[in-house]
Amino acid sequence: MSDTPVRDAPAQSRASAKKELPEHFRDYKHVWVFIEQERGEVHPVSWELLGAGRKLADKLGVELAGVVLGGPGEATQHAVSEAFRYGADLAYLVEDPILTDYRNEPYSKALTQLVNTHKPEILLLGATTLGRDLAGSVATTLLTGLTADCTELAVDADGSLAATRPTFGGSLLCTIYTLNYRPQMATVRPRQMPMPARQEDRTGRIVSFKAELDEESIVTKILRFIPDRDSAKSNLAFADVVVAGGLGLQSAENFQLVKGLASVLGAEFGGSRPLVQKGWIGSDRQIGQTGKTIRPKLYIAAGISGAIQHRVGVEGADMIVAINTDKNAPIFDFAHVGIVTDAIRLLPALTEAFRRRLSPHGRDRLAG
């Protein structure tokens, strides 16, 4: 159980865009999902990944495993049982006081030891700050391929993982393979994949693993944790209704109209990347490829052109309503409802109209 790679990765000739899996990788099997837990809570992206992982495992005819690292205790146990409820067939459990809070050294050591011992063919992690910090170290230690921020995961006819992600600033998509190395690693951003159904009664088997960790030799120490002030947090990623504005609003002042509509709707508000660059909104409210991915029931986009970088962040919305003065704006290619008009003039009227319609009196009037 070491954390060095099993063998040197084979050289790859320019011509071999073909699958020629070296002998020692042929017994790598099953799909693993890293279950990210911190301070007693599991990051929901882990469940989304179990949903995606389930589809991959079914196609390959293999098992789906959740990988739980953490300190001993209820939180870790809970993570394991939830993993089963969201679809895992088995759970690898690495319990150690040293793993109580995330630090790169012990986590990457433990995870690479686990991988070298139990050999998954696919390993998925959430593209969160923790996930990205961990994935890069682990992939480099294992000398394998890692594809980040995937928007789509699929399995090819020959059993290879096809990971699709935006490229060239998001203008295009590309599909990337790790043909001849194992495990094939990928990270996926939160809210990119749909949340799978949770089955209360589902369970699975637990495989415990003892990692070789020694606190003495771990250099980085955690001094303390400072939680964010609640008021500062936005719940954009999980909001049911989101209103967003883009450059079409022309000024920071006009952006207040977006906030006004959001306030009346009880919705979250956000904006496209240029608005962050202009300082109209903070980066935590950026929606899009390099910002947050959202999956609301209703998304209203005011003055947003709908370039691909924005599109990948909102495509999962159930209903997209777009307001733009340019009838050829790309947003109308993927919005469900569109109107070609000036958002600056429409937003106040829309706010008022929604207020009337959604107020208790308004609805009674309609019903009656």
Next chain:
Amino acid sequence: MIDEKFDAIVIGAGMAGNAAAHTMASRGLKVLQLERGEYPGSKNVQGGILYAEMLEKIIPNFREEAPLERHLVEQRFWMMTDRSHTALQYRSDDFNEEKPNRYTIIRSQFDRWFSRETQAQGAIVISETTVTQLVSDAYGKVIGVATDRRGGTIFADVVVIAEGVNGLLGTRAGLRDTPKAEHVALAVKEMHFLPREVIEARFNLRGDEGVVIEAAGTISKGMTGMGFVYTNKESISVGMGCLVSDFAGGSETPYGLLEAFKNHPSIKPLLEGSEVKEYAAHLIPEGGYNTIPELFGDGWVVVGDAAQLNNAIHREGSNLAMTSGRLAAEAIFQVKSRREPMTKQNLALYKKLLDDSFVMKDLKKYKDMPALLHTQAKNYFLSYPTLVSNAMENFLRVDGTPKIEKEKASLRAFIRERSWTGLFGDAVRFARAWR
């Protein structure tokens, strides 16, 4: 305060600035060039046409490496009404020569190449740096500049002001007045992407041949202005501009005019299926000879658009800019070779060189045109185009009306609109201004 002193500081890395910096550096002068944009060319907008002759005088073999789009073989002058255009078109295979005379270019790429050439000659070019003021000594002689970067004044024997049409620095230093709204045009332009083959088919071109369309008429809604279409290798530049004073006085917007221009039945098919790649807007000096400010002083010279050296009638600006930059540089070099100071008296050589060149001669020739076009705008941009268009349609439409009646009707229309004296007067005024 930094330790070293330069022979010359050039403010601006557009056509005039690069021409000046390149010429001086290639003659061994120690040159510092300061550009406020992110990179040379980032703030420059042009249709745009490169005039080979003038660039050859600076970089003789520029054709080898300069990013050039198409060489022009055809020019179309369109007089437009809302639904028609009457054209004067010239195309010649003679323009398919070994060293073509005019090319379309894309400024952001061209300027960056020009700047690299300038740096290769030894000039130091610093971008993202705005010169905030000219620094003078107790006698009022310009001895250097201050910028928006920490580090104080940078000293030089002479400052070449190539700051462009806005001329803020010059105005602030009291070297010139703020350009008047009727002496400056605001032009907006879009680049439309189209595959090569489509451009070649639509404009009847082979290889790297190119076409220019210059249009005027009712498209500027009675204001003094014009539109253009230039073919690049894989895109088309289309734009429109009018005098700022005209925009200020009315309800039209530059982009509104451009939209209408793009949708004109003669223009729309040319842009069909294209993807808009870039928007840009820029000011263009239009006042001509009568608005040229003081061009030189103790320790400074002004070149290019900052000196209002733009021949609006022929839409020639970049060649005047380049030439003025080069001549300023030559003058400075001569003064330096004689080991003399850069006084106003010595720098007068620059103006002399300019006067002897086509730059001043052309500007002098057309000095009355800007005013004429402005005061007679309704005639030139509304009445005449409409009259001509109607006359042409009348001429071409075969509807059983006897030809003699058609001719009479057309002539009557002209006379009714302008009267005999008006027509005569227009002709005389125009001829005078043209000469």
Next chain:
Amino acid sequence: MKILVCIKQVPDSAQIRVHPVTNTIMRQGVPTIINPYDLFSLEEALRLRDKFGGEVTVLTMGPPMASDSLRKALAIGADRAILLTDRSFAGSDTLATTYALAQAVRKIQEVYGPQDIIFAGKQTIDGDTAQVGPGVAKRLDILQLTYVSKIESCEPVAREIIVERRAEGGVQVLKTKLPCLITMLEGSNEIRRGTIDDSLRAARAEIVTWSAKDAGIADLTKCGLKGSPTIVKKVFAPTPRSERAAFIEPGKTASESADGIIGAIFARKSSLEEDMAKLASGS
């Protein structure tokens, strides 16, 4: 202190367009910039140097024209710039890149002395993977601290550093030892403008250029396409949704348009109305 900053020159992705017919990237004329995330790391490095004395070296792996970015970094205030360029690097994925970079870092330490901190950008705007920082740290076997929002304290002599690191829902305060690799969070500092002196120095600077051989990279099979476990097999434009938006005609007044939109929304999904009413009332 000796500090190294790894930067990357990237196309300004905001300006990249896709050829509508051939579906390829139109890179022609797209200006290149220093990867914006790298600038925050560079600024932090310069602040440490200003505080403790020493030198900041900037390293990039890229084509010859990546020297433009190195000059920009010098103009911001870095002391030395090194370009690692070699045709055998072409087609490198992150694993191959970290192999070459790590070796270059070893060479830098050999020639210029051990580096106390190595900074890298959080991620690039053209790759977005955020893997190179951690990858380089792993190969050099040094500690990594990513998503750092603040360096609370640094003791070069005691070889200790305390940082604040962004985590889910809050900030971890971590203490570790030098040498370490740090990636800074965007917005963690304000990037300085270089002085005129910096600009002049940058314009005249000799950029140290290393080929794979100069950097001591022995095994070329670990570089470029050969050394890349991941392969891009397909590049394509996203397919438009089969259905374009259903357009609502704007009314004569904004109010009319608003009603039209709301009508359309609830006509498509009537259950939304109740959900939204609940949300609006705060229940």
